[in-house]
Amino acid sequence: MDLFQGTIDYFSEQYFKLKTNSSYAQKYKMPGDVYAIGDYIISIPRDDGDSRYPYGKGGFNFWAYTSGYMHCNEGLFSPFLKANEGKEPKIAFFAGFPDDSENYQVISLLPVPFIENNSGKKVERYTVFTRSCTYYVTETDDMKFAVRVFVDEANRMFFSVLIRNSTAQNRQLFVSAYLNPFLSHNINENDENKWFREIRYIEDCNEYEKDGYEKDRLGSFIIKVNEDLDRTTSVSNIGVVLRNIQPDQNSRLTRHQETTSRYQYVGGSRSSLHTPVALKSGSFGTPRHICTFTETGIIGDILHLDTGRHGQVRYELSLDFLKHCSDDTGAAELLEKRIPGEKLDTKIEQSEMQEKENGGLLSCRVGETVEGPVKDTVFNTFFEHLKKQVEFCSLIKGYVQLFEGSLIGIRDVFQAIEGLIFWKPAAAREKMLEALGFISPDGRCPRQYTLPVREGTAPKMDLRPFIDQGVWVISTITTYLKFTNDFEFLNEKCGYYEIVDEKKSLVKKSSIQDSVLEHLLKIMNYLLSNRDFEGTGCIRALYGDWNDALDGLGVSSDPEKEYGTGVSVMASLQVYQNLQEMLEMLDKIDSSRYSSQITSYKAALRALENVLQKYAIVTGDNGEKRIVHGWGDKRSYIVGGFNDPDGKSRVGLTSNAFWILSKMYELDPGIKDTILDAFNKLDSKYGYKTFDPFFGSDAQGVGRIKKLPPGTAENGAAYIHASAFAVMALFRIGCSGEAWQQLFKLLPFTHEKISCSPFVMPNSYGYNAEKQIDGQSMQDWQTGSSNVVLKTLIKYVFGLEPQFGGVWIQPAKGLPFEEFNFQITVKGCRVNILYRKSGSGNRKYAVNGNNREGIHDEIMMLKKLWISDSELETKSLKIYVED
Known part of the structure; x- marks a missing residue:
């Protein structure tokens, strides 16, 4: 019997077993008439x-x-x-x-x-x-x-x-x-x-x-x-x-x-x-x-x-x-x-x-489920295909959707690469070098680029200045350095493309070449140069931020100006995070050489802290506080406040999530109730909505979001990418019970039906009873929700967060599984985290058989363990965690 015939006989046997044995089928069942059995x-x-x-x-x-x-x-x-x-x-x-x-x-x-x-x-x-x-x-x-x-x-x-x-x-x-x-x-x-x-x-x-x-x-x-x-x-x-x-x-x-x-x-x-x-x-x-x-x-x-x-x-x-x-x-x-x-x-x-060997570079097998709707058999298969999805999003060459605007997004690819780093750092390194070669000499990143059809031809680019493009570049490269200790990467040479005609999206190859580090410094300076110096001091939205559909904030009230002083709070928080990352990086490589940049970045950091606390938090008539999404030119209107342009009181998701993820939260943890209240207002059948209520056609100044049907995409639906930011934030502040509830809602195989592939992340779950939309998604595979879910699982569920000088081991509290076996290679060391739930109520750690005492984290509200770079110089570490 040849291999082809034998494989078909095996699949045939499994198919008819699924049809005739209901308990067997239930063990592997996903929505959409799909069954996840092992690797297939x-x-x-x-x-x-x-x-x-x-x-x-x-x-x-x-x-x-x-x-x-x-x-x-x-x-x-x-x-x-x-x-x-x-x-x-x-x-x-x-x-x-x-x-x-x-x-x-x-x-x-x-x-x-x-x-x-x-x-x-x-x-x-x-x-x-x-x-x-x-x-x-x-x-x-x-x-x-x-x-x-x-x-x-x-x-x-x-x-x-x-x-x-x-x-x-x-x-x-x-x-x-x-x-x-x-x-x-x-x-x-x-x-x-x-x-x-x-x-x-x-x-x-x-x-x-x-x-x-x-x-x-x-x-x-x-x-x-x-x-x-x-x-x-x-x-x-x-x-x-x-x-x-x-x-x-x-x-x-x-x-x-x-x-x-x-x-x-x-x-x-x-x-x-x-x-x-x-x-x-x-x-x-x-x-x-x-x-x-x-x-x-x-x-x-x-x-x-x-x-x-x-x-x-x-x-x-x-x-x-x-x-x-x-x-x-x-x-x-x-x-x-x-x-x-x-x-x-x-x-x-x-x-x-x-494929199995490559997949083994980052692997996890969870044990029997003790609570929640996630079956261990299905979850283990999903984790493998989630990695495949992140790799796909990282290494694209554009035109995945086969339309004129389907290019390679700087923001999209760097977010995905930050997930790929955890098991394919070499491929991530190569793609980052490619993408860095398409930015402008002033540090401005295009929204999207394509690879030239042949040598000497100009690439097609989307030059609309979405302000957040560069923030993902800095964060991803920081993660890469923390995970690999490959500081030689900062010395790699990259080129630039100069903008010839912005309106026609014409560019030409620049004669300038310099290091990756110089690219990062220029990106950081470009972001800081786009603060609202005339007023609030926060980061201007320009064409828009991560939320593409909300692209009206940056419009100027002056007809002579294309962009005004409208602000994105999310992007301001991300730049605040970038400043911390650049300070860490420069201090690590050569603090004396970059002393002037360090002084400048520290001043910008303090300034952003002050203006965000002053302007991004608003108070209603009843004393209720709210972190807003942003505001229009000269703060003429607010989005995500108590009186939005359509007269409605509205809550936004991403600014609340990034208040935590950027560590702004740590300056005043007392804002926790404000954030959790916002999350509760945004909760729905399919997870946190990006906004509530939705934007109707009478919402002025906010951009094209009001043209989306209510309850779809970013307009009042569970746009999973944003929802996953919030889940990560909940784990970050020790709200693991709430985080698990929301993560369960986001995973595609926990629902009764789904309109696309249930074994990878979709981009959204729509809900609009009037229009008979109930859980349908726009697409799967090419969506940033995949990398956020993967990074959440790695950093906050299985609990490995790389840092300069070492890694934190911090498995989540309240795991829905009896145990897990997580394996990853960090800085050349094979790290194996074996978790077991014994019910002792007191977390215990052991490294290669030696008991270790963890450190209580007041923010995450759990005991975590520090593993230094010197410990990672050994060939392998087996870390036992018991709750």
Whole structure:
């Protein structure tokens, strides 16, 4: 039995066990008809949403959906474009069975396209996501099919089809593959694409001919797409689809046909894959082996098979491509890269092992759940996929959503990188160096950037000055230094991009290069230069802050000025945190050399403390205090106060959370009740809302947030990214009971239903009864909620917080699990934290078998343990924690 067959048999056994054993199913069940079993996910197609998983390396994203939709891109280059839901997929596989007439009953081997089943066969479908590949399984009463999709380290795509006769009788049928590749730098398809694309089928030989099985040989397809890089440079993108077929001794390929014509495959310009005419007849008629200019070229075939008693056939396709070829010689190179199925199985097995090994660099297994809605089996699987999500968000190359504005966000990528640091610091280091090279010489960070298409061309950037971009850069690099002690990173050289025309978003490569540390100093100075020196002294909002939808605060009342003195309290608190981080960093590396910066930053720190306490806290008529979100130009109106621009008393979430996270809270812990009262007012079915009440259409000056439907995204919904900031803040001030309650609400697998992938973080949970929105989310995977939840788990649940000079060990109080085993490598030392709940009521620590006394933290209200850098010089530390 080969590995592919054995894997499908195992998944089939698990699927039917889930269907027939309710207690077993309940143990692993997630919402959305999804089951998390060990390292893999079984997902059953549904009509109220979809789950998906990304594959690929180096920013190449191949998306596989439970529904069977697939698409992929690397930046602006898409080998396969995305098809909107309900539309004809770009990748499809079919089987056909002869009926009583001369036609065939056709079933799709993927959940899409939907073809009405008139065969009388009972069809079971399920999708399995592993960390290396996706399996689409279709089972009937007499046949079993599986389509496996795998992307290797070179981003070559492999489609393996398993066809098995489940009976002791002979079966005749056909299988068919349909691929509609794009291989262009674009975000959508237009009428011109077919003019510059050619697909050609060629007869060629494979290993079967050499072994005497000439009848089983299958030809290949060559794709050529022409693109103009500029007025004088034209290049071609070349793709090759190779195919193998491997019948067992009881089966054989009786005949086959190939076509490059979409019209021929589906039945003309008025038909589609939902009604594939050629498959109904089992033939293309006279096949068309070259297609260009007049219609869309595709890769299509029909392979007729005889399968004997329990016979089996494997059918393999691969798509490899080369970009920007100057001639046609690239195809010859790609045609030599055929991989037999058995070697491919081994390659996938090695990939799975490598994924597990990489995952082991940061691992946690929790024991039995003692309270709360989180099952230990599901949580352990979720933690692994959460890491995958954070890595995906860290290493993107832009255009994940395939629209013009889907670039690489400075803020987004640095927040994600701060999570990636904990198990892949080298990859995080490389990405940080990339991103730092796109800031301006004055320390201003663009909101978003793209990688240049080729050397010498200017990247596309979003230059809108969202004030908070740089704050995440400083915080992330500080975390990196604390976690790795890699201070040489500060000496690495990076360039800049100068702004040529801000309105047109035009930039040019600067001749200036200097160190990472100089970049940080310039970012810090840029942030400080944007204080409201005319009035409050807080940080001006400019175009906006982290909350993109609330982009009206920075608008100037003076028509001669683009930006006024409107303030973001959240950004002011983050700059306050940055000043602490820069002071720590400079003191660590060379306090005498940077004495002038240290003096300046200390003065700015004291100034921000004073103005935030003076202006950010307002008092109502009844004496109630509130930390506001910000205010408009010249403090003409306040947002998150007692009388907002729409006349409503409103509470905001992020300023309260960052009052704690920035350590402003520690100056006066007496504000705790004010913050907790705000959190309570924001509580909802799905966690803390970003604002309450929502902004209606009559809210003046606040920006586009009022255009969002009430109860969605940032406008009065549980926008999980913000909610997770608050959860982290609750752990920070010792409110672990409240933190657990809110964390349970945020985790996607604790709800009855969900509109996207329940095994990774979504970006929001909407709620609006009038509009029949109840828990739906805008999207999953590409969302900052993932990194905040991961960092909360690492720092405040499992309890490892790196510092200059050592690390704090501080597992949360009130853990819902009996025990956990957490492993991580810090500053070259393998640290293993083993926690056990004994009920003693007094926390105890032991390091490598030696009892240690913890230190009580008055803010976190728990006993934590300090591990110094000198202790981390040992190869490993085993730290026992008992409550």
